[in-house]
Amino acid sequence: MSKSNPPKPPTDVAGGAEEQKEVDINTLTLRLEEAVAKTTQFYSILLGTNAEQKTVLVDSRDCICKLGTEFFNLKENLKKRETHAFAVQQLRTQDLKLQKARTQELVDQLTQKNVDIDDLHAHYKLQVRKVIDEERLKRVQMKVKFGALVEELFNRLEGVKTFMARQREVEERMKAAEKEAENSRAQIANSAHGFEQKCVEKCLQYKESTDKKLKEYMKKVKVGIGYRIGDTMKEVLGQNEVLLAEIQMHSSSTMGKQVEVDRLKAVNTKLRCEIALKKGAEELNAKRTRYQKHVIKHNNIKKLKSLVLHRAKELKKLRHLSEIVLRQRSEVELFLLDSIQHVKNQIYLQKKFQRNQNLDTSVHKKINANCASLDSTARGNLGSTSLQINNHQPSSIKPRVSWSDAGPVHGKVNVGGGEHNAEEQHSTEDRAGMHILFLGGSHDPLTTPVVLPLIDISELSWQEREKVLRYLYKKINTAWSLTMESEHIKQAETMQEEQKYQGSTSEAGRTII
Structure with missing residues (x-):
């Protein structure tokens, strides 16, 4: 102008x-x-x-x-x-606490049972050692006794063997005599019918007489053997039966204890498997929580980046408009x-x-x-x-x-x-x-x-x-x-909202241990 x-x-x-x-x-x-x-x-x-x-x-x-x-x-x-995740997190933490308490209780029970099993093992070992020592002493004593008895029995068996050899000889003679009798019978049968009948009668008589003699002889032998072996063998057999009964009793008790030990071992393995499963579940839950934290942080970072980009675009537009104005x-x-x-x-x-x-x-x-x-x-x-x-x-x-x-x-x-x-x-x-x-x-x-x-x-x-x-x-x-005051008020409100949003995201990322 x-x-x-x-x-x-x-x-x-x-x-x-x-x-x-x-x-x-x-x-x-x-x-x-x-x-x-x-x-x-x-x-x-x-x-x-x-x-x-x-x-x-x-x-x-x-x-x-x-x-x-x-x-x-x-x-x-x-x-x-966030509230849903927080509630789920609390439920999971409560479940984990209960599981930890249960596992700790099971571990305590397992340790107590292991201690009891160790005490039982020690007690049973002492008892078994005592029994074994007693059995060894008894066996030594029995061995000494059995040695004397065996020698005695060996001598008696030698006599029985000689008797058996003589019995075999007698039987062989009896067989030879029977053969001769058969031969004689055949000869008599060949010679005459009457003679045959006589021979048969004689043979029968001879057989009866020999049978009587054999029976008497066997009675005498049995009486002699019973007289020689009966008392000592009866004592040995009785002692053997008593020892066998004791051994069966100890073996049955040891078998019962062994069964109980096997049962406790099975329970121990089962508890160990349960503990391993619980540990695996805890590790899985920990991995899941870590992954959820990572996902929440990643999503929050994405949201904040998008918000920053949007704010930057708005600021560019406002800056351009403000420059024009x-x-x-x-x-x-x-x-x-x-x-x-x-x-x-x-x-x-x-x-x-x-x-x-x-x-x-x-x-x-x-x-x-x-x-x-x-x-x-x-x-x-x-x-x-x-x-x-x-x-x-x-x-x-x-x-x-x-x-x-x-x-x-x-x-x-x-x-x-x-x-x-x-x-x-x-x-x-x-x-x-x-x-x-x-x-x-x-x-x-x-x-x-x-x-x-x-x-x-x-x-x-x-x-x-x-x-x-x-x-x-x-x-x-x-x-x-x-306009500047309105823009300043809007910027202050947006900054407050962003601060609130950032506070909620930090609360979203927290975990309860």
């Missing part, structure tokens, strides 16, 4: 003051029209970009709301899973600052011109008063001097110009009377006040568009223009601060 130079005073008061005034007013109106065109164009572009930004912000708000609901649902599901805001601020500076310069020039004009009018009033008090001759002299004074005035003094009428209306310069200018200035001040009150109304700059009444900027004074520009600058800053 080009800054206007201060108007130069006219060199000729009578002729060139009006022309210079019209030229300055025309230049000012042209510059003001250019500024108005630029501002309208810029505000139209700004409103278009604001509408686009509004749609983008509405979409981002919907997306953020959707993400918030999804995040809340995920959080609720995660809490449910800052760039546009900086351009708008520069334009507003330039406009305010230009308005300040114009106000300063207006005040300076009014001050010079007031000084000029006061000088003219003093001169006119002096002229009225003097006579006609002196008035003529003073008139000539006043003309000289007017010719030597500084270049900054100009006649009074109404700045409310300085703006163009439909491309024309309005230069009217004082009453018409005062009424028009009044109406423009009222319209400017209505404009400022309308701008100060309660409305959301991000959601509701601002629809202003049609006001010609050229109808406003420089003070009103300064007020409007300052109000726009303030409005932009307040809207920006509101």
Whole structure:
């Protein structure tokens, strides 16, 4: 926006003051029209970009709301899973504690049984050693006795053997005699029937006699053998039977104890198998818990990575939007600052011109008063001097110009009377006040568009223009601060939610030992 130079005073008061005034007013109106065109164009572009930004912000708000609901649902599901996992973990820990207590009880029972078995083994070993020692002594004693008895029996057996040999000889003789008898019978049968009968009778008699003799002889032998062997053998056999009964009794007791030992060994092996199974189950549960911890950590890492990526994308988008907004805001601020500076310069020039004009009018009033008090001759002299004074005035003094009428209306310069200018200035001040009150109304700059009444900027004074520009600058800053505060609040809420989410995941990974 080009800054206007201060108007130069006219060199000729009578002729060139009006022309210079019209030229300055025309230049000012042209510059003001250019500024108005630029501002309208810029505000139209700004409103278009604001509408686009509004749609983008509405979409981002919907997306953020959707993400918030999804995040809340995920959080609720995660809490449910954590509570379920925690309950399952507690049940498993209770089962493990019960299993550990049961295994410890079984181990204690097994150790106690092992101790009892060792005591029984030691007791049975002592008893068996005592029995074996007693049996050894008895066997030595029996061996000595049996040695004497065996010698005795051997001698008797030798006698029996000799008797048996003699018995065999007798039997052989009997067989030979039977053969001879048969031969004789055959001879007798061959010789005669009567002779045969006699021979048969003789043979029968001889046989009966021999049978009687053999029976008697066998009785004598048996009586002799019973007389020689009976008492000692009966004692030995009785002792043998007693020893056999004792040995059977000890063997039956040892067999029962051996059966009990085998049963205890089977119970021991069974308990060891149960302990091995329990240890395997504990190791399996430990592996399962470790795997669950690993899976939970992996899932939490994935979720956090996805959340970080999503936040990074959102931050990139917000950064891009903030850069666009800052760039546009900086351009708008520069334009507003330039406009305010230009308005300040114009106000300063207006005040300076009014001050010079007031000084000029006061000088003219003093001169006119002096002229009225003097006579006609002196008035003529003073008139000539006043003309000289007017010719030597500084270049900054100009006649009074109404700045409310300085703006163009439909491309024309309005230069009217004082009453018409005062009424028009009044109406423009009222319209400017209505404009400022309308701008100060309660409305959301991000959601509701601002629809202003049609006001010609050229109808406003420089003070009103300064007020409007300052109000726009303030409005932009307040809207920006509101958006920044809302973004800061949203970021704080998201950070709190992330901290809560991170706390729940750390609780999800814990285990009870």
